[in-house]
Amino acid sequence: DAKTTQPNSMESNEEEPVHLPCNHSTISGTDYIHWYRQLPSQGPEYVIHGLTSNVNNRMASLAIAEDRKSSTLILHRATLRDAAVYYCILDGTSYDKVIFGPGTSLSVIP
Amino acid sequence: DAGITQSPRYKITETGRQVTLMCHQTWSHSYMFWYRQDLGHGLRLIYYSAAADITDKGEVPDGYVVSRSKTENFPLTLESATRSQTSVYFCASRTGVQPQHFGDGTRLSIL
Numbered sequence: 001d002a003k004t005t006q007p008n009s010m011e012s013n014e015e016e017p018v019h020l021p022c023n024h025s026t027i028s029g030t031d032y033i034h035w036y037r038q039l040p041s042q043g044p045e046y047v048i049h050g051l052t053s054n055v056n057n058r059m060a061s062l063a064i065a066e067d068r069k070s071s072t073l074i075l076h077r078a079t080l081r082d083a084a085v086y087y088c089i090l091d092g093t094s095y096d097k098v099i100f101g102p103g104t105s106l107s108v109i110p
Numbered sequence: 111d112a113g114i115t116q117s118p119r120y121k122i123t124e125t126g127r128q129v130t131l132m133c134h135q136t137w138s139h140s141y142m143f144w145y146r147q148d149l150g151h152g153l154r155l156i157y158y159s160a161a162a163d164i165t166d167k168g169e170v171p172d173g174y175v176v177s178r179s180k181t182e183n184f185p186l187t188l189e190s191a192t193r194s195q196t197s198v199y200f201c202a203s204r205t206g207v208q209p210q211h212f213g214d215g216t217r218l219s220i221l
Contacts (some may be wrong), residue, residue: 034209043200043212044153087152091207099169100145100152 004088009105012078020073020104022088027068031090035062035073038085038103047073049091083108113137116201116213123191124221131186131216133201139211141204142184143168144176146197147215153200159184191220 005023012018024033032051036044048055048062050071055062061074075082087103114135123129133142140161145153145168155168157176165176173195175187184203188195198217202210 032207036209041215043202043214044210045212046209049209098155100154102150102152 003099004090004101006086006088006101006104008102009107011107011109012075012082013109014080015077018075018078018082018106020075020086020088020106021070022072023070024088024090025069027090028092031092033062033064033068033071034089034091035060036087036089036100037082038087039081040084044087044100047086078106078108080108080110082106114201114203114211114213116199116216118216119214120217122219122221125191125193127191129188129191129218131188131199131201131218133184133186133213135182135184135201135203135211137203137205137211138181139203139205140181142178143202143204143210144174144184144186145200145202146170146195147200148197156186156199188218193220196220 032049034049035047037047038044048057048060050062063072085103085105087100091098117132143158144156147153154170156174157168159165159178162178162181178184196219198215200215201213204210
C-alpha cells in the first residue's frame with residue numbers, strides 16, 4: 001500500500017511562510033498527491049492536489065519533486081486559522097488503499 | 111444548501127445496542143466513504159461505495175454494516191456496539207478522482 005511519511009508536528013510564526021514536507025517513496029505513476037487539513041472538531045478539508053507539476057491555488061502551493069518521491073505544501077503566510085493537522089495522502093484508483101496517516105500538527109505562534 | 115451532512119453529531123449508547131449513523135450528500139457524487147478517527151490516529155477507512163447498491167470493505171470493516179439504496183445516502187450501522195467502537199466517524203463523498211468532501215463528523219461514545 002502506498003504510504004506517506006510526515007513530521008508529527010511543526011511550528012511557524014504568524015505571517016511567515018510554512019513548508020510542510022511529505023515523503024512518498026512508493027508512489028506509483030497513477031497516484032495523485034492530495035493534501036487535506038483538519039481544524040479542531042471539524043472534518044478534513046481539501047487543500048490542494050497534483051500529479052507531477054507544481055500547483056497553486058488560493059489556499060496554498062504544492063511543490064512536487066522531480067522523481068515524485070516527495071512533495072511540500074507551502075502556506076505563503078501562516079495565519080492563526082491555519083493551525084490544524086495537515087494530511088498528505090496518495091490517491092489513485094484504488095479507494096481502499098487511500099491511507100490517512102497521523103499527519104503533521106501545525107502550530108502557529110502569534 | 112448543497113453539501114454533506116452527518117447525523118447525529120453526538121451519540122451516546124450502551125454496549126450491545128444497535129446504532130445507525132446517517133450520511134447524506136446533495137452533489138450526486140458516485141463515491142461515498144466512512145472513516146473512523148481515534149485519538150492520535152489518522153482516518154481509517156471502514157467501508158466505501160462506488161455507486162448505489164455497490165459497497166466494499168475498507169481497512170477496518172469488522173462490526174459495521176453499510177447500505178446504499180440511494181445515491182445520496184450512505185448509512186453506517188453498528189449492529190452490536192462495543193466500547194472499542196467509541197470514535198469520531200466521518201463520512202465523505204467524491205466524484206471520479208476529484209478530492210473528497212467530508213462531513214463534520216459524528217462523535218460516538220459507547221458505555
